[in-house]
Amino acid sequence: MCTMLGAMTVSLSACEGIFDGVYDTAPAEELKDFGFIEVDDANYSGTIYVDATDYTKWIYVDLHEQVVDSTRIVDESGAEIPLGESGVLPQSWDFAIHRYDAKTNDGAVLESGSTGFDVLISAGRIPEGTYVTDEWTTDRITIDMSGMMQGNIKYAASNYNSVLSSWLDVDTSTMPPIYSLSNKVYIVRLKDGTHAALKLVDYRNSNMDKGFMKIEYIYPFENVIE
Amino acid sequence: MGKRLRGFCLILGCFLSVFAAMAQQMVSGIVTDAATGEPLIGASIVVKSEKNIGTVTNEDGKYKLRLPESKAYTLVVTYIGYVSQQYDLEAGKGKEINFKLEEDAIGMETVVVTGTRTPKLLKDVPIVTRVITSDDIRKVDATNIQDLLQIELPGIEFSYSMDQQTSLNMQGFGGNAVLFLVDGERLAGETLDNIDYSRLNLDNVERIEIVKGAASSLYGSNAVGGVVNIITRESTEPWTANVNARYGAHDDQRYGGSVSFKAGKFNNTINVQHTTTDPIELFDSSEGNKGDYNQVYGNHTWNFKERLVYNPNDRLKLTARAGYFFKERDKSASDVDRYRDYNAGLKGNYIFNDKNNLELAYAFDQYDKSGFDKVKSLDIRDYSNVQNSIRALYNYTFSGKNTVTVGGDYMTDYLMSYQFTEGGSHKQYTADGFVQFDLNLSDRFNVTTGLRYDYFSEADVQNVSSKLGIMYKWNNCSLRASYAGGFRAPTLKEMYMNFDMANIFMIYGNENLKPEESQNFSLSAEYIKSRYNVTITGYYNLVDNRITTAWDQELKGMVYTNISEMKVVGVDVNAAAKYPCGIGVRLSYAYTHEHIAKGEPILSSTRPHTATARLEYDKSWKKYGFNISLNGRIMSKVTTDEYTDLTSYEETERVTYPGYTMWKLNFSQRIWEGININMTVDNLFNYKPSYYYSNSPSTTGTTFSAGVSIDIDKLF
Numbered sequence: 001m002c003t004m005l006g007a008m009t010v011s012l013s014a015c016e017g018i019f020d021g022v023y024d025t026a027p028a029e030e031l032k033d034f035g036f037i038e039v040d041d042a043n044y045s046g047t048i049y050v051d052a053t054d055y056t057k058w059i060y061v062d063l064h065e066q067v068v069d070s071t072r073i074v075d076e077s078g079a080e081i082p083l084g085e086s087g088v089l090p091q092s093w094d095f096a097i098h099r100y101d102a103k104t105n106d107g108a109v110l111e112s113g114s115t116g117f118d119v120l121i122s123a124g125r126i127p128e129g130t131y132v133t134d135e136w137t138t139d140r141i142t143i144d145m146s147g148m149m150q151g152n153i154k155y156a157a158s159n160y161n162s163v164l165s166s167w168l169d170v171d172t173s174t175m176p177p178i179y180s181l182s183n184k185v186y187i188v189r190l191k192d193g194t195h196a197a198l199k200l201v202d203y204r205n206s207n208m209d210k211g212f213m214k215i216e217y218i219y220p221f222e223n224v225i226e
Numbered sequence: 227m228g229k230r231l232r233g234f235c236l237i238l239g240c241f242l243s244v245f246a247a248m249a250q251q252m253v254s255g256i257v258t259d260a261a262t263g264e265p266l267i268g269a270s271i272v273v274k275s276e277k278n279i280g281t282v283t284n285e286d287g288k289y290k291l292r293l294p295e296s297k298a299y300t301l302v303v304t305y306i307g308y309v310s311q312q313y314d315l316e317a318g319k320g321k322e323i324n325f326k327l328e329e330d331a332i333g334m335e336t337v338v339v340t341g342t343r344t345p346k347l348l349k350d351v352p353i354v355t356r357v358i359t360s361d362d363i364r365k366v367d368a369t370n371i372q373d374l375l376q377i378e379l380p381g382i383e384f385s386y387s388m389d390q391q392t393s394l395n396m397q398g399f400g401g402n403a404v405l406f407l408v409d410g411e412r413l414a415g416e417t418l419d420n421i422d423y424s425r426l427n428l429d430n431v432e433r434i435e436i437v438k439g440a441a442s443s444l445y446g447s448n449a450v451g452g453v454v455n456i457i458t459r460e461s462t463e464p465w466t467a468n469v470n471a472r473y474g475a476h477d478d479q480r481y482g483g484s485v486s487f488k489a490g491k492f493n494n495t496i497n498v499q500h501t502t503t504d505p506i507e508l509f510d511s512s513e514g515n516k517g518d519y520n521q522v523y524g525n526h527t528w529n530f531k532e533r534l535v536y537n538p539n540d541r542l543k544l545t546a547r548a549g550y551f552f553k554e555r556d557k558s559a560s561d562v563d564r565y566r567d568y569n570a571g572l573k574g575n576y577i578f579n580d581k582n583n584l585e586l587a588y589a590f591d592q593y594d595k596s597g598f599d600k601v602k603s604l605d606i607r608d609y610s611n612v613q614n615s616i617r618a619l620y621n622y623t624f625s626g627k628n629t630v631t632v633g634g635d636y637m638t639d640y641l642m643s644y645q646f647t648e649g650g651s652h653k654q655y656t657a658d659g660f661v662q663f664d665l666n667l668s669d670r671f672n673v674t675t676g677l678r679y680d681y682f683s684e685a686d687v688q689n690v691s692s693k694l695g696i697m698y699k700w701n702n703c704s705l706r707a708s709y710a711g712g713f714r715a716p717t718l719k720e721m722y723m724n725f726d727m728a729n730i731f732m733i734y735g736n737e738n739l740k741p742e743e744s745q746n747f748s749l750s751a752e753y754i755k756s757r758y759n760v761t762i763t764g765y766y767n768l769v770d771n772r773i774t775t776a777w778d779q780e781l782k783g784m785v786y787t788n789i790s791e792m793k794v795v796g797v798d799v800n801a802a803a804k805y806p807c808g809i810g811v812r813l814s815y816a817y818t819h820e821h822i823a824k825g826e827p828i829l830s831s832t833r834p835h836t837a838t839a840r841l842e843y844d845k846s847w848k849k850y851g852f853n854i855s856l857n858g859r860i861m862s863k864v865t866t867d868e869y870t871d872l873t874s875y876e877e878t879e880r881v882t883y884p885g886y887t888m889w890k891l892n893f894s895q896r897i898w899e900g901i902n903i904n905m906t907v908d909n910l911f912n913y914k915p916s917y918y919y920s921n922s923p924s925t926t927g928t929t930f931s932a933g934v935s936i937d938i939d940k941l942f
Contacts, residue, residue: 015614015638016651017592018568023607055729145729146782149873173511174519175388176728180558181601201601208597208606 026206036066045117045218047201052097053211056143057083060093063196063219069093073143078157094190095164097213098141100203102164106191108133109163115183117197117216121224131189134159164188167200179203179210187221195221253321254290257283257303260326260756261806269305269327274312275626303327309335309756328756331804333359339410340435340455342664342674343444343631344621352664352674352697353441354706354750354763356800358434360459365842365855367472367892367904367933369480369501371406371426371434371456377857377890379436380836381798381816384423385921390523391417392424397438398767398794398820398832399451403714403742405441407455411571412448412637414613415593416719422593425551425567427529429470429482430497432459438798439765440712440746442691443676446635446658450712450744450769451794460535461486461495467938472904474931477504493535502526505556508918508926517918525555545573554598562598564605567591585619608644610651613637627666631676634659641718645725645733652718654684672697682715687741689713704752712744720773720786732783733775740788744769760801767794776827777873789828793821812840825875831921833885835862851896856910858889883919887911900940904933 038047048068050059056073058080069090071080082089090096095104108131114120120127137160144154164186171178181200188196196219205212218224257269265287272280273293283289293299297317304310308327315321334349341353348357358378368374372392375382387393394401401420406413413421434456441449465487472480479502486495505524509516529551536544551567573587595609615637622630635658642651662676674695681688695708716739723735750763771788778785796818804810815837820830842855863885867878889910895903908929915922 015612015653016640016642017594017610017612019592022566022605023594023596024604026604026606146731148730149777150871173515174390178558179561181560204599204601206602206604206606208599208604208608 035068039066043218044220044223045216048215048217050097050213050215051211052099052213053209055099055145058096058098060090060096062090062092063094063190063217064092073098073141073156073158076138076143076154076156078141094196095161095188095198098158099211100165100168100170100213101141101160102167103134103159103161104164104188104190106133107161108189109161110187110189111163111166111182112185112187112197114185115199117185117199117218120185120187120197120221121218124225126195126221126225127187131187132161132163134161136160140165164198167198168203194219197221251293251296251317251321252290253293253301253315253323254288255322255324256287257289257305257325257327258287259308260328266305266308266327269303269308269325271301271303271325274300274302307335329806331757331810332754332759332802333357334754334759336433338433338435339457340407340437340453342629342662343410343619343633344629344664349704349754350672352672352695352706353437353439353708353710354748354752354761356436356438358436360432363428363431363434364902364904364935365853365892365894366857366890367894367906367931368428369472370424370428371454372423374428374434375436375454377859378838379816380814380838380860381796381818383833383836383861383921386519386924387418387420387920389418390519391420393418393420394423395832396452397796397816397818398830402448402717403450403712403744403769404452404454405445405448407445407453409458410455411587411589412591412613412615413593414569414591414611415567415595415609416611416717417595422551422553422565422567424525424527424553425529425565426456427482427499429499429529430459430484430495430531432457438763439708439748439767440691440710440744441693442680442689442712443678443693443710444660444662446660446678446680446691447656447682447689447713447715447741450714450742451767458531458533459495460533461488461493463939464488465939468935469938470933470935472931472933474906474908475926475929476506477502478931479503480933491537493537495531495533497529497531499529500527506924506926508924516916517922518920519918522924523555523557525553527554528552541577543575545571545575547571547573560600562600564596564598566594566596581623583621585617587615587617587619589613589615589617607642608649610640610642612640629662629664631662631664632660639718643719643723645719645723647722647724652684652722654682654718656683656715657681670699680713680715682741684718685716685721685737685739685741687715689715689741689743702753702755704754706748706750706752708746708748710746710748712746714742714773716741716773716786723786727784732781734778734781734783734785736786739773739786740771742769742772742788757804757806758802761799763798765794765796765798768792769794772828774828776875779873787827789826790823792823792826794832795819795821808844810840810842810844812838814838827875829866829868829878831864831866831883833862833864833883836860846896849898853892853894855892856889857892858887860887861885883921884915886913886915886923888913888923888925898941900937902935902937904935906931906933 034049034051036046037049040046058071060069069084072083073080093105110129110131112127138157139155140160141156141158142153143156167182169180185197185199199216201216202214204210257266267285269283271289281289281291299315301313303325305327307330309330311325336348336357337345338348338351338355339345341351341355366377372384381397383395384392396404406421436454438452441453468484470482482499484497503524506522508520511520531549533547548570553565555563569591571589575585577583592612594607596605596607598605615635617635619633637656640653658680660678665673676693678691691711693710698705721735721737723733725733727733745768748765752761770791775784776787799815802812818832820832822830837860839858844853863882865882868881870877870879891907891910893905909925912928914927
């Protein structure tokens, strides 16, 4: 029929619609590249992009070695099994991501008042304030939402850093939730006393699917303020 | 009346008189306005059974009519804006018959098309039709159909569903069971079972016709609970130009403009409207949870409409139209929803003679949704519904008073959606044919009956809908009784959905759905006397196989399913009066009782008692006029049992949603001919919900708005 109608209307013939060009298409490479996707060693900076869509996955980031590894959360006890090629659980790591949640490896986090790195760099020192360490939680790390309708969401016991996790606010008072990036730079004091500056710049991939976390970083932060 | 029209009427009068040259009896007289006694110039007087015998009144309101035979005749006197009159003339010699016509204060002489798909006077239409005129739209200063219907009709409630999307409940029927049409054309696209009402703006709208009850024998799928048909205005002036603006609370802004011109056989109208509104903070969430939502998202819209009419001769009319709609809704700093619609159409109407006419039409409608990511500046489309349809409609009038209507449509329906597996798409075609007999068995007795066959390729659904309407007129009363069938075919969404709902559960489509079916029985009585109209309608609806989602224990998700029979019973009462002193009153009340069996996945939430009221006063002089109107909306509370667990339909708890009233005071002034100034106080009595439920009005209390509309052509 469309051909017939097409003859009638010339440009309005498309049975599957018109003006596709109005819209953007997601760049294919951005949909599959994960890890340290940009590294600028000269400026000690880069971008980390991880797929955190899986509720039963921790993604571990090692800023020292610039590698990313992941584990599977087995059950509510928080027990994990390795997913990486090494076959062992990550040993040296700095912070980890589960969905929009974050934890550190015996670190502590400060939310800076700044939305950009430049202001912090030009201040010439490590921001001061109350650095907040991780807390042990049993009601934060959601591993199974499917019971929500019956009122039983499953959580895994885990460390949780409330300050770093505030990089994205998920307001669940309405359905669907409203997501708001804090757009702040977070200073993480690592176990070895060095500091990293992190900023969550996006939580969606180019297809607008949520759970894809893109983090810009500077590490070691000490090296850029000297 | 312009000189040209007057001249035309006189020529027409001479022309019609030629037929009466061999008259054997002669009638004459004067036609006047019953209220003022002023003569009515150009009123037409025709013989009822032989419409080619007639005349029109001259400049003194006088007429002379020669009748060919010395027998009994019925004369019909009509004049625009007045209630027509009949006179039974006995056989005999010349007579003087004077007519005093009363102003049609309540619009019963309005021509409507929705009930039968043929033009009929409102008082003659065999199915009760409610009309909202352009005058009503101006008086309540409504921007879109949603604002308007709520203030004009009882039993209509727009509330919020998930994601602050609008959801309609019209006396127990949801958005997908009420068919919305623009000039008889369907609309593509839906969100949570409702079309995008915000795309239906009210600029250049002539009138809106609302027919309650099933109407699938004429309109097919979705006409289960009613039809709302928006009729576009066609200018007859050489040129018109209008600009208008309105500003109100929450930085609510509306700007519109229309230009029309007539050049020879062409008539073109362009309309543009732009609206913006800020988010509305309903309450401060730090002071505790006072609602299901605390903010109404801000948005802005653009709406363009273009219509070109070509009349090569008196018999043929060709119409081409195109439209574009854009809405952007701000959900958060980075997250924006966009909605776009492209529509176009071609229509040809050909009148063979006074017995036969044919309409051929092609319509295109594409409704898209996309998410705009401000971080990446990417606009990614995730939904597109494209409908192409062709239609033929033929009317044949026989014995001067009976009409047969035959028609058919063919439509392709394409749907791409994020709710399908991997954002895929599905297609189907639909085809239908229908016939309707509109028989005037006597002056008083009308029988309308019709049958329609619909086919939906993807669901492989065939459906036959029928109707039978009887109307009997007696003095100033009309009694109407009708049976009408309605149905709704399963949509592509309902058949193929495969959607992960925020990792909480899946929603699955069902390819084996049966169509929803409804049977509507209605009885109504109407009393009309020039300035009064009272209508009482009682109805009974049986709705079977209604489609909804239900929890499936095995799949651990929601699945589209048909539910068992439900009933909707109700009474509508409508009373209107308009007095020559300028005072007008309209009161409408609706009672609705919805019965759904226990254990079904949906529960009744329809308010049983609702009413609307309008009290107005208008006064007009040559260079100034005003109208002050008070419009009220009264909603009763509703108590319902809701399931405590969304995955089992056993345990319930009783919930009551409070009733409320909302009043709107509108003061509009006309300065000279073309300048209209509108001032509105909304929520006059400062109602604030103590808790904002999804069916509470999203008001923060009394608000004020002011607007101006200038008809530039009338200033000259």
